[in-house]
Amino acid sequence: xxxxxxxxxxxxxxxxxxxxxxWSERVQxxxxxxxxxxxxxxxxxPGKRVRAALVMAAYRSVGGHSPAIAAVAAAVETxxxxxLVHDDLPCMDDDxxxxxxxxxxxxxxxxxxxxxGFLLVPVAALVLAQAARDLVLPPAALGRMARELFESGGIExxxxxxxxxxxxxxxxxxLDGLIAVHRGKTGALIRAACMLGGxxxxxxxxxxxxxxxxxxxxxxxxxxxxxxxxxTATSAQLGKTAGRDAALAKSTYVSVLxxxxxxxxAAALSSHAIRHLEEAGIPxxxxxxxxxxxxxxxx
Ligand code: GRG
Numbered sequence: 001x002x003x004x005x006x007x008x009x010x011x012x013x014x015x016x017x018x019x020x021x022x023w024s025e026r027v028q029x030x031x032x033x034x035x036x037x038x039x040x041x042x043x044x045x046p047g048k049r050v051r052a053a054l055v056m057a058a059y060r061s062v063g064g065h066s067p068a069i070a071a072v073a074a075a076v077e078t079x080x081x082x083x084l085v086h087d088d089l090p091c092m093d094d095d096x097x098x099x100x101x102x103x104x105x106x107x108x109x110x111x112x113x114x115x116x117g118f119l120l121v122p123v124a125a126l127v128l129a130q131a132a133r134d135l136v137l138p139p140a141a142l143g144r145m146a147r148e149l150f151e152s153g154g155i156e157x158x159x160x161x162x163x164x165x166x167x168x169x170x171x172x173x174x175l176d177g178l179i180a181v182h183r184g185k186t187g188a189l190i191r192a193a194c195m196l197g198g199x200x201x202x203x204x205x206x207x208x209x210x211x212x213x214x215x216x217x218x219x220x221x222x223x224x225x226x227x228x229x230x231x232t233a234t235s236a237q238l239g240k241t242a243g244r245d246a247a248l249a250k251s252t253y254v255s256v257l258x259x260x261x262x263x264x265x266a267a268a269l270s271s272h273a274i275r276h277l278e279e280a281g282i283p284x285x286x287x288x289x290x291x292x293x294x295x296x297x298x299x
Contacts, residue, residue: 005053005293008286012052015070016077019127020044023074027123038108038116039123042085043078045099050222050294051076051193054215057286058197061277062207071131072145072200075124076193079153082120083162083189085113092166093244100239124149135200145199148192157188165250173251179220182253186226187219194218194287210280214287217273222294224266227252228259229299237299266295 024043028036052073059069088095088103089110096106105113128149132142151157161184168181194215198208227245231254235242245252253262270291277284 004286004289008053008057008290009049009293012049012056012070012073013046015056015067016049016052016074017044017046019071019074020077023078023123023127027119031119034108035112035115035119038104038112039119041107042081042104042113042116042120043123045081045101047077047081047084047099048297048299049073049077050290051080051190053290054190054193054218054287055197055200057290058194058211058214059201060197061282061284061287062198062201062203062211064197064201066135068131068134069197069200071127071134072196073193075128075131075149076189076196078120078124078127079149079158080189082117082124083153083158085120086117087162089113089117092162093248095241095244097235097240121150121153131200137200137202141199141202145196148195148199152188152192157184157192158186159184161185161188168251170249171251173256175256178251178253178256181251182220182223183216186223187216190219190222191215207280207282210276210282213276214273214291217269217276218291218294221266221269221273221291224253224262224269225295225297227254228262228266229297230254231259233299239299263295270295 020043024040027039031039055073055076056069084098085104087093088098089105095103097103104116125146128146129142132145153159161181164181165185168177191212194211195208198211229238230242230245230252233242253265257265273291274284274288277287
């Protein structure tokens with residue numbers, strides 16, 4: 001792993017996990033009983049926090065310097081966590097293992113995990129609103145950030161991509177079809193993470209556009225790396241069931257292009273991502289290291 005990416009991810013994990021564990025306790029006072037307990041379980045299961053690191057690195061790359069940016073990162077990770085809880089349900093990818101632990105519906109039950117996923121969406125909105133207060137951002141900036149986060153998580157982004165993905169099970173997609181799935185289900189939230197970092201720093205529109213361009217490329221590269229790891233890594237390395245794409249008869253970059261071409265496509269996207277930053281004069285050290293990590297990660 002590029003050393004700087006390791007440091008960024010470790011910092012993001014430490015700061016975001018602390019915030020999410022406080023939110024986990026707080027939501028359990030609002031949502032009592034088994035559902036509250038399951039909410040806490042989902043919120044505090046340990047992820048790599050790549051999206052959080054992207055928020056924080058994007059923020060700093062355009063001059064942001066408040067430690068409160070970690071709260072914006074926590075909001076993005078909360079939307080991501082909701083998507084994982086629902087993705088693992090029997091009606092979707094039907095998986096037993098996530099982040100090295102039983103999936104929420106396995107640790108609890110399907111109705112509880114379904115409620116947890118839905119409840120995490122308003123929790124993400126609360127986390128984002130608190131972040132804007134901590135960062136002393138004007139209401140218009142919070143509005144822009146909320147719109148970007150929840151649009152990217154919606155029908156034109158993550159939900160739409162997941163929908164296409166579910167409909168495509170057992171069918172062979174061409175490359176354009178596959179790109180539409182990947183950009184929606186995975187890329188949209190990653191692009192939003194990068195944009196929210198810029199918006200939190202109140203960066204000018206051209207800088208936000210450059211961060212969006214970077215996130216657009218790196219979001220697709222992230223899912224290509226995920227497709228590769230599904231065939232090259234073990235369940236123990238991944239903390240989730242390996243080989244799931246083949247079991248569900250999913251079209252992936254590996255099934256469509258093969259391992260080598262998938263790898264080179266991810267590397268090309270990473271270079272394009274960095275070019276967006278260079279063209280806008282945005283420093284590429286931290287975001288470049290994260291791009292490198294994303295395409296060469298081992299879990
Ligand atoms: C109603 C159709 C419908 C959808 C609901 C469930 C859902 C919305 C979307 C699923 C989106 C999804 C899970 C995409 C996969 C993204 C992905 C590659 C996740 C793994 O991310 P990592 O590796 O995981 O960053 P950690 O655990 O480290 O956070």
